[in-house]
Amino acid sequence: MVRVRFAPSPTGLLHIGNARVAVFNWLFARRHNGAFLLRIEDTDLARSEKKYIDQLIEDLHWLGLTWQEGPDVGGPYGPYLQSERLHIYRDICQRFLQEGCAYRCYCTPAELEERRQIAKRTGKPPRYDNRCRNLSNEQRKALETSGLNCTVRFKVPEELLVFDDLIRGTCQFDMSLVGDFVIMRSDGTPSFHFAVAVDDILMKITHVIRGEDHLTNTPCHILLFHALGQKPPHFAHLSLTMGADRTLLSKRHGAFSLSEYHNMGYLPEALLNYMMLLGWAPKDKRDKFTASDITDTFEIGTMSKASSVFDQQKLNWMNGQYLREAEIERLVNLAIPYLQAAGLVSADDNAIDRAQLRLIVDAVRNNISCMSQIAQEANIFFKDVVISKQHIEFLSSEITQSILLSFYHELCKRNILSPDIFKDILKTVQKETKVHGKGLYLPVRVALTGREHGPELYGIANILGLDTCKKRIERFLLIRKQVTL
Structure with a gap:
């Protein structure tokens, strides 16, 4: 059975780029009648906040996504908050130490940073130099008794690691350039690499679908899978979402989080539709569709390798289409x-x-x-029309005043106003003034609304009603006198 997961870190609001990853995981699970899991990666205890967990769950539900397992619904492989799984990571870390595939590292942050700078100056990759890997027992005991805090690092074999990505094809990495990476921090919390690999195994994840920024992390995760005696899942790395200026999508490109779009009154189905077009398109090249429309034909391998561009104008157009329907x-x-x-x-x-x-x-x-x-x-x-300076000259012209006067006289002959009656009035005014098209409609529109554009005039007049229309025209008929004075 296909099992996928969306695993955000609750250190801020859920933004469009991450939400897009959730959408394609959810869509892939639907396509294969599989399970979609929500896992919260909150091991960064200093930055993770419950309010962000609550908000991202609310945002995903608003978008229309549902999951079969997660912190709010439970499931057979929980808990689904990593902060509640620390004992699991510590037990497996201890096992790695005992088996010799990991070791304690006593290098301080300052020492590591100094070595990184030296490596950069000498043109070498800024990787950890593995110096604590081969400490003697005496050296290790001396460091332990000195009271230095230690991390735990995984021993990376110097080999060429090759794997197939469902979107990008064959990928290969020279692990000699990586260096031994941390799996347990000095505060007893797991590193991203370690927690992800352990949880993907224990939660029986079959496909890992995530952003391409995680592509270089994948070799480390595969090594951890092997160390735990497990076959790695299938990987698919989605292209990143860029702004119109081809830089990573961020606040400077406008609205950024799902909550902002929710608060601005975008319809979730429109936003979901648009997000599914970022890096993918149905075979028939439609722009407008629902998840149900394309579930049976969606294939992860047909997604683009190139970065997708978030176009706010196209989203606005699409949301407008949904609003009309x-x-x-x-x-x-x-x-x-x-x-x-x-x-x-x-x-x-x-x-x-x-x-x-x-x-x-x-x-x-x-x-x-x-x-x-x-x-x-x-x-x-709801409010009376404000006459702008730019319209005073326009409304004071002789032809405009004749149109408004004729229109006003026709209104006074009626007891009620409806769209059909309004149309008849305009026809009469047209005959009397010999003015057609925009020349006829624009003065009436400006008089009734104070604007040159807006909804259909028939609907506006019907909503305003006869008395309000007469009052607004009356006031505008005074403009010529005011200008003359």
Whole structure:
């Protein structure tokens, strides 16, 4: 049975690059009817925080991902927090020491850094020089009695290590350039290499799907698998996600974490869809699809080796497409917190006119790319129009005033206003003024909304109602007089 895992470190918010790794692990498990595990690698006790664990679980659930085993759901191979597995790593470390495949290292951080600098100056690889590997018993005892803290290092054989990557093909590494690496720190916590290999074995992981930045770590993990008498899993290293400037995706490229996109009102299915396009595309080259659409055809080996580029504009376009198709009641529920924060609707949900709000949300959904933009787009329905300086000259021209006056007279002849009535009014104004197209619509739009762009005029007028439309036109009819004075 296929078993994959997503194993983040809870030292910050879950960002797009890491979330993408989770998505492809989840998708691979679905494709092969396997199990998707969530494991929290929190052995960095100084930087790991529970709030980040809680947030990343919330973010992944919001994105639509589910897992069969993890810290919140349990499972047969738990615990799934590495901080709760320290006794396991220490027992296996002790076994390595007894078997002679690991040893205690007494080199201080200052000594190690000095040697790294010397290696750089002399053109040698900045690897550990293995000097503690061959200490005599007397030397070791003397160091132990001196009170120096020690780490535990794994003995790396000087060999050419070769493995096949499901995305990158054959990979090979000269292990003589690596040096003996730490498996247990001086504070008694395991290194990343050690904890990962031990947990992947004990949790029976069959495929390790992770970012290409871990490619150079893989030989060390394979050696640990061999030392534990286990066959390594299959490896697949995903290309990294870059910003538009071809540098690693970071805060300078805009929103960075899943929580930020959630807070801005992106729909999770749109973000999930877009993330699945980073480094992969379905055979039919579609842009818009769901995980269910492509589960049966997804193949990890077809993923690109080249770095993917995160395009915020394309994500905005895609989210806009999903907003246009979403159920209106869902969008209303999403819109309310933003409108309340802007003071446009009552803080009491029960006091909100939801029927009116449905009309407003439906009118503006085509003009927004995320729900947080709705307050700015919809405020024309809640607040009076402000006449900007740039529109005063435009609205004071003779032809514009004639259009508004004709439009106003037609409004006064009506007792109600609807989209069809509004269309009839515009037709009448067109005949009277002999003005067509944008020349006719723009003055009316600016008068009703104070803007040159926005939702369809018919919908705007229907939502504003007859009295509000008349009041706004009346005020704009005064502009010519004000300018003349």
